[in-house]
Structures are given as structure tokens and as C-alpha cells.
Amino acid sequence: MAEWKVKTLGEVCTIRPPKSEAKAKLADDKEVSFAPMEDLGIGVKYMQPRQTRRLGEVSGSYTYFADGDVLLAKITPCFENGKLGVARGLTNGVGFGSSEYIVLRPTSTLDSEFLYYFLARPAFLEDGARTMTGAVGHKRVTKEFVESYPIPLPPMPEQRRIVAILDDAFEGIATARAHAEKKRLNARELFESVLAQVFSADWSQVRIEDACQSIMDCVNKTAPTASEATPYKMMRTTNVRNGVVSLASVNYVSEDVYKVWTRRQVPCRGDVILTREAPMGEVGMLESDEPVFLGQRLVSYRAEPTKLDARFLLYALQSEPLQRQIHAKASGSTVQHMRVPDSKNLLLPLPGLHQQLEAVAKLDAMREETRSLGAIYGRKIAALDELKKTLLHQAFTGQLTSAKTKPIAAVLALQTTSPEYSANVIALAYERHKRQQRERTFGHVKEQKLLHLVEAIAKVDLGRQPMKDAAGPNDFLHMLRAEEWAKRNDFFEMVQREGGYDFKKLPAFDQLLTKAPQVLGADLSRIESVIDLLVPMDTMDAEVLATLHAAWNNLLIDGTEVTDAALIWEARDGWHADKLAIPESKFRQAIALIRSKGLVPDGSGKYVGGQTSLL
Structure with missing residues (x-):
């Protein structure tokens, strides 16, 4: 790194180039590219707008940029998510877009793609997030933060070499990640296909209420929460997903509130929980003995063990026939929800207990298999994401082009x-x-x-x-x-x-x-x-x-x-x-x-x- 220098971004970039450039180049009736915030990608190097406007329509209140400029979203959460890109292929070489862009135009000593990768580093995004100012939900990174931020600057040939290495590596990572995502999706789809196969059987149907000991809805108001953790936890719709009730993130209440909200029934292990709204139709089984209670828009099913296996009920409520019934009973013009009386009138397929247990054994084995596969591919995806961070760190500390560093083909999975x-x-x-x-x-x-x-x-x-x-x-x-x-x-x-x-x-x-x-x-x-x-x-x-x-x-x-x-x-x-x-x-x-x-x-x-x- 002997030839590397450290400069501030303000020293090697023009921040927010003036709109007068566009006006000097084009008449007001000429077409230019127009890029709202949704055109700026995450993890996508080039930003190519899909719209055009006349210069006179956009030159007043929108942000100006040109081919080769690097656009950086400055508002939360777009900044933290890494929304940025190099402008390319602009109509007449000129673009305008969101007022929430910071535009950086590299000087002759800085390659625009090298700058893109520098700004994409988690370290830069984390540093910027700590300095954001403004009201909650409208916080922004300041121009002063960007101008004063230091950037290591190797000679131009080495910048381009680093860009070429990162391009190749990130292409390989993207391919491997897409492959892992597809495999993880295939695992989920496999379970869904077996679930559909099981519940395609021609079994007799009963009202779900007739096969349950109880069907209990929540108290029809939100419980007052405690300011700190207590033993008493409130289940919310967000805790119910994909057959599981997760108590990892809950609201807490006092013992007195817990007793009031469980006066009709105390939830217990094996209860099947259904969300009636936000979103409607998610199902999970409570597998904890902790003191918990139902929050708003939840209903609990407790199976009658002489008629119905609880896990069979769990899988039945996730199956396509029951999900179709749930969504057919939806009401509400804005937010779809199912009424409590309707939750008791669903038609449940009910074979004998022996057949239920056979079906549950098959589905349990398949769920375990698909969860295992999902975890494997999830770890691969996490490892690939971590590899991107490592490569970006190495790129700007001189390690990526060092003779001591392994060739990128050896680093990439x-x-x-x-x-x-x-x-x-x-x-x-x-x-x-x-x-x-x-x-x-x-x-x-x-x-x-x-x-x-x-x-x-x-x-x-x-x-x-x-x-x-x-x-x-x-x-x-x-x-x-x-x-x-x-x-x-x-x-x-x-x-x-x-x-x-x-x-x-x-x-x-x-x-x-x-x-x-x-x-x-x-x-x-x-x-x-x-x-x-x-x-x-x-x-x-x-x-x-x-x-x-x-x-x-x-x-x-x-x-x-x-x-x-x-x-x-x-x-x-x-x-x-x-x-x-x-x-x-x-x-x-x-x-x-x-x-x-x-x-x-x-x-x-x-x-x-x-x-x-x-x-």
C-alpha cells in the first residue's frame, strides 16, 4: 500500500454537481432520464432509469446527475440498506431524480466503480447511520459527513484491478446465492406438496368446534404492557408463523394483567394458534409452558384428544382446503380479517385417530427434513453474505491485490x-x-x-x-x-x-x-x-x-x-x-x-x- 494515499471524498469528488450544467447543455424541451428512489438498487452496481421527462419539468425541484456519477440514498432506511449505484445509459447523458439522493462525481484520480464499492461497504453505511440527523423516520446522512469521509486511494490501474476482481467475485457469489435460495425454496415447496397430498384424501368432515375441547378468542382490547421484562408474555400475530409460535420477541405484562386476560382460559402446550388478521391464516403450535396469553386478533384451538390429534389439527389448518375456507370467510374493505364465529365453523377433515397419527408422522418427518435443508442453505447464504463483506474489507485495505492473499477463485466458495x-x-x-x-x-x-x-x-x-x-x-x-x-x-x-x-x-x-x-x-x-x-x-x-x-x-x-x-x-x-x-x-x-x-x-x-x- 506504499503508493496509496488517503483523501476525503470531498477532495476527490464533486458533491452535488450544479444543475446549470444540464441547462447549458440542453434546451428545456429535451428529454432526460428520470429516476425515482425505487430505480436505485441494493447490491446492483448500475442505475439505469426507466422513465424520461422534459428537462424543464424536472430541473426545478429534483436532483441532477450525469453518466458516471454515483448516486447515494441519504434518507433512512434507504441509506442503511445500501441503496446506491452508478448512473449509466442516461438519455442525452443527463438525469434527474429524488431529492433524497446525494450525487458524487469522481475526479480523474478516482474510478466511479471503485467509489461504488467503497460506499457499499458495511463500515461506511454503519458510520453514516450513526451520524444521521432529523426526526424519527426522516433521518438523513448529511453532505458534510460524506465530504469529510476518508477514502484510501491507490493508483488508477490498481483501482481498476480491484474493481475487476470484485466484479468477478460478486458475480460468482450472486450465482451461488441464487442457487442456495432456489434450493431453500424447493425445500419449502416439497413440504407444501406432501401436505397437499396428505389432505387430498377423501375423509369425512366435521365442524372444527365439534372436534375441539375449546376454541378461545382474545380479550377484545390490547393489554397494558409492562416497561420491563416479566414472566408474563403476550402472544401477538407476529409470533405465529409457519407452524410455530415463537416467544423470542414478545410484549410483557404484570401478573395482575395476566390474570385478567386469562380469566376465561390459560393457554397451554399443544394449543394451536390461528391469526384472524394481520396477516390472516398463519398457524402455529404453542410448545412452551411459560405463562402466556392471547393478544389481539388471535384465536386458540384446543383439540379433544379422543377425537383429534393436536398436530393433525395444526397441519390441517395449514393445508390448502382449510386455508381456502379461512380466506373465503374474510371480511373488511381495507384489512381482511375472519370473524370469531367463523373460526368455529370451519369444516375439518377428520379420519380416525390411527390415520391422523400416520399422517402426522409423515408430515413431522418431512417438516424436519425440509427445516434441516432450509437451515443448510440458510447457512450457505449467510456465509456468502459474509464473504462479500470480507472481500470489500480486503479491497480497501490493500489485501485483495496483495501477493499474500489467496486468489479470488480460492476464496470464493x-x-x-x-x-x-x-x-x-x-x-x-x-x-x-x-x-x-x-x-x-x-x-x-x-x-x-x-x-x-x-x-x-x-x-x-x-x-x-x-x-x-x-x-x-x-x-x-x-x-x-x-x-x-x-x-x-x-x-x-x-x-x-x-x-x-x-x-x-x-x-x-x-x-x-x-x-x-x-x-x-x-x-x-x-x-x-x-x-x-x-x-x-x-x-x-x-x-x-x-x-x-x-x-x-x-x-x-x-x-x-x-x-x-x-x-x-x-x-x-x-x-x-x-x-x-x-x-x-x-x-x-x-x-x-x-x-x-x-x-x-x-x-x-x-x-x-x-x-x-x-x-
């Missing part, structure tokens, strides 16, 4: 669909086989089954498109791409011998293997669990396990009833003619293993179709 990622999975599997002196069992067949089960059990998308093969679920081309990457990088290769393939280490194997935990990241422990499941198995056992697991997943996707007979037919008779050479007892053993290890598929895996014979 590797895409799970890349050949490098799968190559690391394969190498790690070989090494763990070798530790147990089982490396002779690790050839192409077991390698392919490993990759399939990493997707199916560890829930890591490797980008495979598996097909039915004589040796089980297979994407041979995907595996070859991983092996080609490994050979090209002196990692390993698979060497053909009579009757199969052997794993061969190449010169860089030990060095690259030490980086496998970093490459596999948060997925490492789940991948190791799959590997350790396979290590004791011979080739046939691994083949049968992967095939049986894939067949099970196929049946669920097809909506076919899963029985042992159906599984064996799908994985043996209906899979490939070569499978008939494997004793049926092997498939029964695989079924028992899957159940005992808690590895029963949920229908969220990839469908294995067609047939191929490449192994």
Missing part, C-alpha cells in the same frame, strides 16, 4: 456442480477407503454410486442427471468430467484393468487433498457420512444400496404405494435385466439398512429414468 467439487468428493472417498484397507473395492461402480448417494442422501447437488444403468443410477459423463479435471490437475486418475478400474494417485494428490475440507465447505460432514456408509461394502452391496434408494425415490415421485415388493420389483426386475443376477435377499437387506439408518427417501431426490450401459 466452489460451486457444487463443478468438476473440481466432484473430484474432491472422489479423492476423499478413496482416502477414507484406504485408511480401512478397502481401496480395492473403490472402482468406477462404487465411485458412481458414491456420487449418486451424495446427491440423494447428503442433499448436495453435483449437477448429475442420473439414468438407469446395469450397475445402478449413473451419470457417466458427469463422472468423466470430474476425472478429467483431476487428471489435468495431477490429482488422480482411474486406470483400467481387467474387469474394472483402479484409483491411481498423481503427484499433486496429497497437496490437493489437504484442501478438500475447504472445497467441500459446509457439506463436508454429510459427505463423509455417506462415504463411511459405503466403505465397508463390496461393489455389489454399494450397487444394490444406491439402486434401491433411487428406486424408492422414483416410486414416491410417481405416487406409487411403497411396499417391499414394489421396491424390489422397481430396483431389480424393472431396473435392468442384469439386476436379476443379484439375489433378492440383497435387496431386502438394503431395505432394512435404509430404514435402520434413517435414510428413507422423501421424494425430493432426482428422478432416475431411461436406461444406459456405460459402466
